[in-house]
Structure formats: C-alpha cells, structure tokens
Amino acid sequence: MxxxxxxxxxxxxxxxxxxxxxxxxxxxxxxxxxxxxxxxxxxxxxxxxxxxxxxxxxxxxxxxxxxxxxxxxxxxxxxxxxxxxxxxxxxxxxxxxxxxxxxxxxxxxxxxxxxxxxxxxxxxxxxxxxxxxxxELQPNLPVLSFSDIRLLPPTYQGASVISNEIAGLTLQAGHLVSTSLRNEAGDDKMQAIVGYQPQRQGTSDAFNYAGADYAFNANRTTVGAWYAQLEDIYNQRLISLKHSEAVGDWVLGANLGFYDSAEDGKQLIGELDNQAFYSLFSAKRGGHTFFVGYQGMFGGQGFPRVFANVTPLGNEVPTYEFASADERSWQVRHDYDFAAFGLPGLTTTLRYITGDNVDTGKGFEGQDWERDLDIGYVFQSGALKGLGVRVRNVTARSNYRTDINENRLILNYTLALF
Structure with missing residues (x-):
C-alpha cells in the first residue's frame, strides 16, 4: 500500500x-x-x-x-x-x-x-x-479533462482556485506539480501525448492553467477562453462556444471549440504546431438525441494533451482520438433514454466516426474508423437499487495504427455513508 x-x-x-x-x-x-x-x-x-x-x-x-x-x-x-x-x-x-x-x-x-x-x-x-x-485534486477542465475511464480515477497534486463572484462568470486557475495515474499508487512527473503517441522522452513537473467561462442567455449560451502550459513541453490556447435552443418539441445544441498549441520552453519533445477545430451538433426530442460532428487537425503535429487523458475534442473517444497530424474526421451518433419508453435507467449510445487525410510520415494517407456501442442500466428498485451496469463494444480499424476489438463490462455502486 x-x-x-x-x-x-x-x-x-x-x-x-x-x-x-x-x-x-x-x-x-x-x-x-x-x-x-x-x-x-x-x-x-x-x-x-x-x-x-x-x-x-x-x-x-x-x-x-x-x-x-x-x-x-x-x-x-x-x-x-x-x-x-x-x-x-x-x-x-x-x-x-x-x-x-x-x-x-x-x-x-x-x-x-x-x-x-x-x-x-x-x-x-x-x-x-x-x-x-x-x-490532492481532480480537476475537470477543457484543457485537462477528468478521465475516469478505468478502475480508479487519476489525481493531481497542486493548487487551484475557482471564483464565481460575478454572476454567470466562472474564473479558474491552477498550478499542478505531479500526477497519480489511473493505475498507479505513487506520484510522478507529467508527460504528454501528441496525437495518439505518448512522448516518453520528456517529463514536466508543472502544469499551469487559467480560464474563464461566461454563461448568459438564461444559461443557454456559454463562451470560454483558456490557456494551459505543460512546462517545457507545450502551451495551448482554447476558445469555445456552447449553445442550446428549444425549437418546438426539439432541443438543438452546438458545441464548438478551437485549440492552438505550440512547443514550450526547453522543447523537451521537440517542436509542436497544432491547431484543432471541433464541432458537435445535437438535436434532442423525447428519448432520442442525434449528433453530427466534424473535427479537423491543422499544423505539423497531432493534438497534444497530458498523458493519459482524454480531451473535450468532439470526435475523441476512449479508443481512437482522431487527433493525428492533419486528420479530418466526421461523427454520427444516436443516444436513447428508455425512460421515454417506460424503462427508466436504461440508456444506449451508438456512434460511428471516420477519419482520413492523416500525415503518417510514411508516404501514404492515413485513414481510420471506429464503431462504438454502449448500453447502460441503473437498477431503479429492489435489492440492487442504485447498481449501475455498463457494457461497451468497440470495433476500430486503421491503415497506420493498430486495429482494435474491445469489450468492457463495468459495475458501479455508490453508497452514501453520510
């Protein structure tokens, strides 16, 4: 221990x-x-x-x-x-x-x-x-998402401040000095991933961030501006927009963002040049929610982030990231909440993402695709009330990285002690 x-x-x-x-x-x-x-x-x-x-x-x-x-x-x-x-x-x-x-x-x-x-x-x-x-912190930020996707969640060590003094405006800043990864007991320095490849030749003991989100229009619209720095490895800027609008029986939504990333300080993993645009549009009616998304990578390298996190990129999923150099990707997705059908607690997600135009550096264009099916159920009554069961099945194929067939079975139960 x-x-x-x-x-x-x-x-x-x-x-x-x-x-x-x-x-x-x-x-x-x-x-x-x-x-x-x-x-x-x-x-x-x-x-x-x-x-x-x-x-x-x-x-x-x-x-x-x-x-x-x-x-x-x-x-x-x-x-x-x-x-x-x-x-x-x-x-x-x-x-x-x-x-x-x-x-x-x-x-x-x-x-x-x-x-x-x-x-x-x-x-x-x-x-x-x-x-x-x-x-000990577990931040969930547009520049450092809370990636609770394995047995235990990751944590970070450092300081953070959150301010909501002005109505609708949330200001955040922080300085992190180390991390405990999802399958580690101790603390360690932070590394980066660029695209889908861990950059193990460089480590950093400082991740700094500052950002602002402003919600208005009865909280239907939120705009954000963020800055992040993995010291001596990369720095990153983000502007984002989220909006939802009721139109008759439908609720329409948009999630847009643009990241600009470059090398930082001592450039421990070399030069970095990435601009990432993502968009995810949704339409909800009853138990159905339909999504369509487009994501584009520009510049000489893939998208950088702290190892081993996922990001808020619209087309990123826990298997493939669709964030390689010059990659363009499209997503279609359907979520259904069976509460609308009289079965509360049962939900499904079916998603297909395809990407191309990847600069593989090997003289050919990289292409990949992924199909995900998630089925979740939370028991609503009886001795198992509150127990959540989730099944995930994935098929992912690529001509420049490893093909994957994946299955996950996750059971969750949370007991409130007091």
Whole structure:
C-alpha cells in the first residue's frame, strides 16, 4: 500500500485547529462521504499483431473502491475545510501476456500487482464565492479533462482556485506539480501525448492553467477562453462556444471549440504546431438525441494533451482520438433514454466516426474508423437499487495504427455513508 505521504503533515496541521471550531459551523454538518465500488472487466484485442514477441491482447479484471470525504466550512469570513480521497484496486484476473489494460500497475517482473492504493487530501478555503484548494485534486477542465475511464480515477497534486463572484462568470486557475495515474499508487512527473503517441522522452513537473467561462442567455449560451502550459513541453490556447435552443418539441445544441498549441520552453519533445477545430451538433426530442460532428487537425503535429487523458475534442473517444497530424474526421451518433419508453435507467449510445487525410510520415494517407456501442442500466428498485451496469463494444480499424476489438463490462455502486 502506497500513500501520498507528502500531504499528511499538511492535513494534520490544518485539521487539528479546524476541529476546535468545527462544531460552531458547518464543517461537520455540511460534510458528506461516499464509498464507490467498481468492478471492471477490460479486453482489448489488437487484431493485426501476430508473432510470439508481440502482445496481441490486453485483458484484465479488477475490483476498485473509491472513498470520498468532503467537509463543510468553518464559520467566519474565511471558511476552512478538507476534502480527502482513498482508493484501493484489487487484481481479480491477469497474466503477463495480457497486461497493460490501464486497470492495474505492471511490476518489474511483467506481472500485474495484486493490489495498489493511495490516499490523499486537499485543504480548502472559501472567501465569498471564491475557493482555493491545495493538495490532492481532480480537476475537470477543457484543457485537462477528468478521465475516469478505468478502475480508479487519476489525481493531481497542486493548487487551484475557482471564483464565481460575478454572476454567470466562472474564473479558474491552477498550478499542478505531479500526477497519480489511473493505475498507479505513487506520484510522478507529467508527460504528454501528441496525437495518439505518448512522448516518453520528456517529463514536466508543472502544469499551469487559467480560464474563464461566461454563461448568459438564461444559461443557454456559454463562451470560454483558456490557456494551459505543460512546462517545457507545450502551451495551448482554447476558445469555445456552447449553445442550446428549444425549437418546438426539439432541443438543438452546438458545441464548438478551437485549440492552438505550440512547443514550450526547453522543447523537451521537440517542436509542436497544432491547431484543432471541433464541432458537435445535437438535436434532442423525447428519448432520442442525434449528433453530427466534424473535427479537423491543422499544423505539423497531432493534438497534444497530458498523458493519459482524454480531451473535450468532439470526435475523441476512449479508443481512437482522431487527433493525428492533419486528420479530418466526421461523427454520427444516436443516444436513447428508455425512460421515454417506460424503462427508466436504461440508456444506449451508438456512434460511428471516420477519419482520413492523416500525415503518417510514411508516404501514404492515413485513414481510420471506429464503431462504438454502449448500453447502460441503473437498477431503479429492489435489492440492487442504485447498481449501475455498463457494457461497451468497440470495433476500430486503421491503415497506420493498430486495429482494435474491445469489450468492457463495468459495475458501479455508490453508497452514501453520510
């Protein structure tokens, strides 16, 4: 069991004084704690890899537990509090020829660890409608999405501030110094992915960001402007627009964004030049939601992001990213909520994405496509009430990267402790 021990002195120094005044305010009264149990089976068949020296399949099964505690705030002009998280992952099935699913850490002997865990906390302070957090963080930002797509979620260590002093305007900024990946117990420096390829030759111990989102038009329209820097690797700017509009029985939506990225500082992974435009339009009526999206990569390289995160790009999915150099991609998607059919809790997503015009650097045009089917159900009553079951099936094909057949089975249950 590995702990985020650097945070313990900070936790002790702050929580002990807090306990003396907690009874006077909402420190305990407004606190909450949940325990999430997550059972995760993951199978990814790399169907075009053959030969005894290459791994042709990644397949593992694990059980995860995620304990979240969020306190209220002490009374006074500046309220103080603590958020804490504890995570435990257990191996249920794995073997050396099926590792690297992202569910479990891989040891030096090539085998998955039997278990891994981590504990962390963040001290928080609130003044008016502005909140500062220092410690273990799980940011969800347009420039650093919260990628909870495996057994345990990733975390970051650093400081963040969120301000909502002006109606409709949300300001955010932060400085992160390390990360705990989704299948790791300890802290480590941050790396980048460019397109679909991890850039392991360079690491950074600072991710800085600042951004603003302004919602207006009865919150139907939101515009955003963001800046991010993975120090000495890349810097990035984003402008975005989201809008929804009711038209008769339909609700129409648009999600547009433009990223501009370049190399930063010491250029540890070399030069970077990427401009990424994404658009995703939706039309909802009853239980049906239809989507169509277009995404384009421009410049000399693919889209950069922090390893191993997904991004808000309209055509990115957890298998293929459609973010390679010069790639153009289209998406069609249909979601259905069976509550409209009298079956609450049952939802489906069917999606098809195709991309081309990829600069492979090998003298030919890269092309890829992916088909996803997701089926989810949350039990509404009985002994299993609240248990969520999700099945995911993927077929992905490419002429310049590995073909994939993928299946996932995820069971989630969250218990509110208080």
């Amino acid at each position: 590995t702990y985020n021990t650097r945070l313990f002195p900070l936790m002790l120094c702050t929580t002990l004084p807090l306990s003396a005044v907690a009874a006077e305010g909402g420190f305990f009264e407004d606190s909450s704690a949940t325990l999430q149990a997550r059972n995760y089976y993951f199978s990814r068949d790399y169907s075009d890899i053959v030969g005894p020296s290459k791994q042709s399949k990644a397949e593992e099964w694990g059980q995860g537990f995620i304990l979240n505690f969020k306190s209220g705030y002490t009374p006074g002009t500046i309220g103080l509090g603590v958020d804490a998280i504890g995570m435990l992952g257990l191996k249920l099935d794995s073997s050396p020829d099926r590792v690297n699913t992202g569910l479990l850490p891989v040891q030096d002997d090539g085998r998955a660890a039997d278990d891994y865990s981590r504990v962390g906390a963040a001290v928080k302070a609130r003044l008016s409608k502005t909140e500062l957090k220092v410690g």
